[in-house]
Amino acid sequence: MEKICSQGNKEHNPFKTIVSRIKFFLESNNLSIDALVRRLQDPSTNLVSCEKFTDFLQMKIDKKRPRDTLYDFANYIDVDKDGYVGVQDLRTCLVNIKSNTFFKNNGQALKTSQFNTAYKFYPKNLAVNIPTTKVVEVVKEIRHAMME
Numbered sequence: 001m002e003k004i005c006s007q008g009n010k011e012h013n014p015f016k017t018i019v020s021r022i023k024f025f026l027e028s029n030n031l032s033i034d035a036l037v038r039r040l041q042d043p044s045t046n047l048v049s050c051e052k053f054t055d056f057l058q059m060k061i062d063k064k065r066p067r068d069t070l071y072d073f074a075n076y077i078d079v080d081k082d083g084y085v086g087v088q089d090l091r092t093c094l095v096n097i098k099s100n101t102f103f104k105n106n107g108q109a110l111k112t113s114q115f116n117t118a119y120k121f122y123p124k125n126l127a128v129n130i131p132t133t134k135v136v137e138v139v140k141e142i143r144h145a146m147m148e
Helices: 002-008 014-028 033-040 050-061 067-077 086-093 104-110 132-147
Strands: none
Touching: 014 050, 014 067, 014 086, 033 050, 033 086, 050 067, 067 132
């Protein structure tokens, strides 16, 4: 009986469990994702580093799990792989909580960004219209990258 029960109690996807616990933490403390990120962000940069988010995970979400594992999970939550956990990163994880593909292989798909490319095509200032020549250049770059 002990053998059967011990296998049934094992966590099947620890990363998904962490994200579920974050969702529960937000709901039980009546916090929005924006409010949580504001509370955790560094006042000088207004960003939440993966290191700081790991501290949050260790203090409030899972006190028993090793810090290096929690740091890996914080890096998985950083979906855009910019080194910081932001509102959009958390929102992406929480929205996809029921997606088996998103959490496949214990979050291994999130080890590298699926959204970053070798080239940065997005404009730095959204108030300025992108010239047509730049749009053509970007499309050619994308097409060239897809052909390789």
